[in-house]
Amino acid sequence: MNFTREPRSEAEGLSISVVVYRPDLALLQSTLESIATACAVVRATRPSFALSLSLVDNGGLPDVAPSLQALRALGIGCEIIRGHGNVGYGRGHNLAIEHSPYSFHLVLNPDIELDAEALANAVDFLCAHPDAGLLTPRIGDEAGDLQYLCRRYPTLVDLFVRGFLPARARRVFARRLARYEMRDLINEHDIVWDPPIVSGCFMLFRTIVLKKLAGFDPRYFLYFEDYDLSLRAHEVTRVVYTPVVRVLHHGGGAARKGSAHIRMFASSAYKFFHRFGWKLL
Template sequence: MDHGVVSVSVVVFHPDQQLLARTFASLAQAGAKLARSAPGRSIHLYLVDNGGMPEMRGGLATALSQAGIACTVISGHGNVGYGRGHNLAIERASSGYHLVLNPDVDIDSSALAEAVTFLEAHPEAGLLTPAIVDDAGQLQYLCRQYPTLVDLFVRGFLPRAARRPFEARLARYEMRAQINEHDTIWDPPIVSGCFMLFRTNVLKKLAGFDARYFLYFEDYDLSLRAHDVTRVVYEPSVRVLHHGGGASRKGLAHIRMFLASAFKFYNRFGWKWL
């Protein structure tokens, strides 16, 4: 293991090119700040092409290179799913830390430096999740309690106006009483897969994502399994912006994948209705 390296895996499938360019530009800035704050630190990006990846050309490739970010493209395997795609990178990683990153996330320029500093000071932590904001700068409550079927249905499929009778349930599920922009929270049960920073040895002990999930719930599964081997921490000094949308806003195919993955998740960890 090269403990000076932070490896990063990004899985793409016909990505939004503008969002992907923003993600890599923010990674370049965060990588440059990490190198300045901790001499000897570097980033190795694994770009996993599940299909439809645009060419890495021009200013984007230059920005990554100038930030000292090495890039390995993994391609030719087809669309194997989100978790299996990341596993192709995790198997290759020999870093001290590994970041699972969505292609629609902008990383704050100080996020990686803050995250590594925190993990260096807290060896008991093996998985770090950041404060995640939306395009309007509002905090997204993406740390979760174990979901009931009602929670998932209301959160995923009801329009906002119809959620009012369920506000207390959703607040509990989304840990709104605990999660804020200034308090470190230890051991939230489930954290978002859009930005998961692991100690690489912990991630390898977990064997990465469960490949049985094609899309959705692979982060729920990995979060719950992580508690068996390490501590999980929400650290709001680490900030990112996430442009993502839910399954119901992406059409029928995504709803079917969401339901199929939910069935696998509950069969593994236990059904909880109310």
């Protein structure tokens, strides 16, 4: 596949979208504080680089005015997009993506803490590697251990074992899960080009690529929208895992969030496999 460089039409800068629905206030504040710190590092090395944040309120946004004031004090444009109701994760991000005027756009979860150097390192990497259109970072858990959130194409068995079996039962499938989670390639040191699927908790795009893909597929309400977008991204650009960009993820699986999330997970899985192909084993 040939990846061609397209002329830039966006201004030099980074826009960030965070979609929230009844978020944990402490986690959201930590996310916003880490954005402020990471943006300050970018601004120190790139004084003319534009920075903006869109907080998309799908419902239940608490008062985060002090956090937004701290961002604005750093010269970071902030907006709250609200009034549309709970339209789902992907459609929420699309509301911000379609209006992004800058060269890069970051899709970010409200349960992610950015390392202070994360955004500066990510922008530096993309500027140095023009073929890369989607970047995924080293994602750690609360204990500091590496989360293996890059994926090979899933089977139904992989998803069931990974999402719903208790830890003791998952040990039986350890080799299978290790392959699905790309443990043979993903580590703390090596850049990995073109992992098939990357996590939606942090997806840094060239905006021109993201708009060419028309953002997330709105047919997914929650779950698998990142799998879908990852696979489509390979059609137009290169995807890269780079561990020099580091973040902390507080998220959990669907099975630990109750029956409503299990139903949404199953519905989205059906849409994903119906579009890209069913694979049992």
